[in-house]
Amino acid sequence: xxxxEDCSLWHHLIFCEELENDNNDQxxxxxxxxxxKAILLGGPAYKCLECNFFQHKSCPESPYxxxxxxxxxxxxxxxxxxxxxxxxxxxxxxxxPGCQExxxGPAYKCxxxxxxxxxxxxxxxxLSHVIQHPxxxxxxxxxxxxxxxxxxxxxKSCSRSFFYRCFPCYFQLDVICAxxxxxxxxxxxxxxxxxxxxxxxxxxxxCGEEDPKKIACLCxxxxxxIHSKCTQYPxxxxxxxxxxxxxLTYSLSQEVKKQEKVLCRLCRKKVNxxxxxxxxxxxxxxxxxxxxxxxxxxxxxxxxxASNSVGYExxxxxxxxxIDLTVDERDGPKEINHFSHPHxxxxxxxxxxxxxxxxxxxxxxxxxxxxxxxxQCNFFLHYRCTKLPATIKRGLFHEHPLTLLPRDVNASGLFxxxxxxxxxxxxxxxxxxxxxxxxxxxxxxxxxxLEHEGHRHSLYLVIRSFEICNGCxxxxxxxxxxxxxxxxxxxxxxxxxxxxxxEHHTHLLKLSYTxxxxxxxxxxxxxxxxxxxxxxxxFYSCVTCKFIVHSQCVLGENPCINYGRTFTDKDHEHPLTxxxxxxxxxxCDACGKTFIEMASECTQCKFNVHYKYCLQKQLRKLRVxxxx
Numbered sequence: 001x002x003x004x005e006d007c008s009l010w011h012h013l014i015f016c017e018e019l020e021n022d023n024n025d026q027x028x029x030x031x032x033x034x035x036x037k038a039i040l041l042g043g044p045a046y047k048c049l050e051c052n053f054f055q056h057k058s059c060p061e062s063p064y065x066x067x068x069x070x071x072x073x074x075x076x077x078x079x080x081x082x083x084x085x086x087x088x089x090x091x092x093x094x095x096x097p098g099c100q101e102x103x104x105g106p107a108y109k110c111x112x113x114x115x116x117x118x119x120x121x122x123x124x125x126x127l128s129h130v131i132q133h134p135x136x137x138x139x140x141x142x143x144x145x146x147x148x149x150x151x152x153x154x155x156k157s158c159s160r161s162f163f164y165r166c167f168p169c170y171f172q173l174d175v176i177c178a179x180x181x182x183x184x185x186x187x188x189x190x191x192x193x194x195x196x197x198x199x200x201x202x203x204x205x206x207c208g209e210e211d212p213k214k215i216a217c218l219c220x221x222x223x224x225x226i227h228s229k230c231t232q233y234p235x236x237x238x239x240x241x242x243x244x245x246x247x248l249t250y251s252l253s254q255e256v257k258k259q260e261k262v263l264c265r266l267c268r269k270k271v272n273x274x275x276x277x278x279x280x281x282x283x284x285x286x287x288x289x290x291x292x293x294x295x296x297x298x299x300x301x302x303x304x305x306a307s308n309s310v311g312y313e314x315x316x317x318x319x320x321x322x323i324d325l326t327v328d329e330r331d332g333p334k335e336i337n338h339f340s341h342p343h344x345x346x347x348x349x350x351x352x353x354x355x356x357x358x359x360x361x362x363x364x365x366x367x368x369x370x371x372x373x374x375x376q377c378n379f380f381l382h383y384r385c386t387k388l389p390a391t392i393k394r395g396l397f398h399e400h401p402l403t404l405l406p407r408d409v410n411a412s413g414l415f416x417x418x419x420x421x422x423x424x425x426x427x428x429x430x431x432x433x434x435x436x437x438x439x440x441x442x443x444x445x446x447x448x449x450l451e452h453e454g455h456r457h458s459l460y461l462v463i464r465s466f467e468i469c470n471g472c473x474x475x476x477x478x479x480x481x482x483x484x485x486x487x488x489x490x491x492x493x494x495x496x497x498x499x500x501x502x503e504h505h506t507h508l509l510k511l512s513y514t515x516x517x518x519x520x521x522x523x524x525x526x527x528x529x530x531x532x533x534x535x536x537x538x539f540y541s542c543v544t545c546k547f548i549v550h551s552q553c554v555l556g557e558n559p560c561i562n563y564g565r566t567f568t569d570k571d572h573e574h575p576l577t578x579x580x581x582x583x584x585x586x587x588c589d590a591c592g593k594t595f596i597e598m599a600s601e602c603t604q605c606k607f608n609v610h611y612k613y614c615l616q617k618q619l620r621k622l623r624v625x626x627x628x
Contacts, residue, residue: 019047032045032056082108135152135199136152143163144172145162153195205224206289214228235247236248241266246287249278252279255281256279264287267465340361341377346373347373349372357378358380358562359382362441362442364497389404402430411568417439446491447461450494454471455489457482459480459489460479471492471538472551476490498511501554524548527582532548561598562578563578565577565578578611579608581598
């Protein structure tokens with residue numbers, strides 16, 4: 001272990017008018033420790049009295065003015081010069097990494113004017129390079145320059161402060177924790193916590209975990225013993241998933257009546273009322289410490305009433321045959337002017353379509369009546385989709401207001417939904433403040449309590465976890481059944497259309513949830529002709545024809561795309577069509593690879609290419625060909 005190479009040591013350099021070789025060898029030069037070039041003996045140079053560090057007077061790799069003293073081996077490339085009476089006069093507070101105090105008095109400052117790094121002279125002289133600490137008595141700790149490592153005592157980043165490190169154990173302590181100073185009153189508690197400098201076996205009264213390697217902190221007034229990491233939770237937070245401010249409560253058992261089962265509203269798992277949690281007294285909303293902080297929180301703790309409850313039901317109800325329509329739907333206006341289709345009025349249709357069409361808003365199939373249509377433009381909308389709210393107070397796991405748009409601003413109208421991580425056509429809700437947040441209407445307005453025909457109990461919305469989805473078998477769960485904890489569902493499966501259409505099959509296909517029989521026979525997909533490895537995963541089937549297929553083989557990776565839609569590209573003279581590639585489709589004309597996903601097609605130029613990756617490559621190829 002080369003401690004000298006890994007540690008950032010602070011030694012003073014002295015200026016020598018005539019550099020001498022203290023070694024017994026006969027060399028007439030010494031290597032510069034910065035630029036590695038030779039320093040001739042007898043010439044001017046800087047020298048460290050404690051180690052073999054030498055530097056040219058005017059090192060080409062790191063030029064600076066003549067100074068009598070500097071400090072070396074901090075960040076290697078930044079050299080520090082001595083200054084007197086350093087004042088912290090800038091708009092941004094400059095903090096010394098040695099003591100975490102503001103800039104003042106004699107100090108060493110980086111010679112680069114734009115760099116705000118400085119070090120108190122007292123800190124450079126008083127900080128020990130190697131220490132033994134009671135929190136880690138096994139090995140010595142070596143002083144290190146600021147880096148993104150986490151302190152093992154307070155779990156804060158050391159990116160702005162010096163810290164001590166044990167190299168064999170990867171144990172770090174920032175200079176504040178290493179000094180064993182009393183901690184300030186933390187945001188999570190009204191009193192001051194005192195660190196306990198010996199390792200003890202205890203159950204944290206905040207999280208309930210027992211880990212002797214974690215540092216303990218004690219509130220002597222409340223007799224509260226918790227991990228130092230748990231002192232970092234804020235006392236109050238405002239999450240993007242609840243309308244009111246949540247308060248950190250250490251005595252949750254006093255707030256909640258004794259019940260058989262208290263569930264976290266974010267992960268829908270049991271909350272132990274003997275330990276801490278976030279709690280809303282107004283509506284008895286409870287969340288685990290980790291869950292409430294993992295969804296992100298706002299520093300603005302002003303309460304507001306934000307609700308997506310606008311009488312809009314899940315789009316899944318549109319797909320149920322024989323739906324019991326309300327009187328308002330049957331007697332709705334016969335003709336409307338909708339903002340998404342300003343050129344023509346939409347006509348209310350009470351007859352079933354001969355050829356199943358997609359709704360332009362939610363991208364689900366229209367199989368029930370009534371609906372609105374512009375036959376001239378082949379434009380269709382579910383009745384309820386015409387009632388979508390123009391704005392909502394916040395999105396799913398997003399704290400800002402969202403605005404409804406009829407399509408994305410790009411030429412193809414495709415956008416990436418931030419909720420389900422799929423590419424979409426159709427209406428979308430977008431955040432004017434963040435710009436990047438976009439969500440399909442079905443995902444954005446999905447209810448917190450979902451009733452799905454694929455499961456007999458209600459499913460509750462949870463923060464994303466890494467459990468296995470019962471629908472597709474992949475990791476990533478967004479809904480959980482609290483009645484039978486083994487059933488979970490991801491957003492992708494929760495928003496699958498209950499019916500689908502395959503271009504080479506006559507009948508509509510219905511989403512199915514259990515294997516066809518109780519036998520142990522092999523099950524195959526009739527599209528890709530491969531075995532269905534787990535027959536209990538959701539699939540599509542036609543009962544009449546016994547046509548059974550993978551959901552992905554029917555819908556593709558992105559079922560919310562209106563295949564066949566055309567768009568224009570500024571770099572191509574012909575309209576381009578978005579098509580779905582299958583296992584029997586020819587390879588990409590740009591890269592030559594076969595693929596099963598959406599593609600861009602030009603019928604006049606006779607090419608099919610990957611939509612995202614190879615389109616511009618193909619268009620450049622055509623331009624070069626036309627120039628020849």
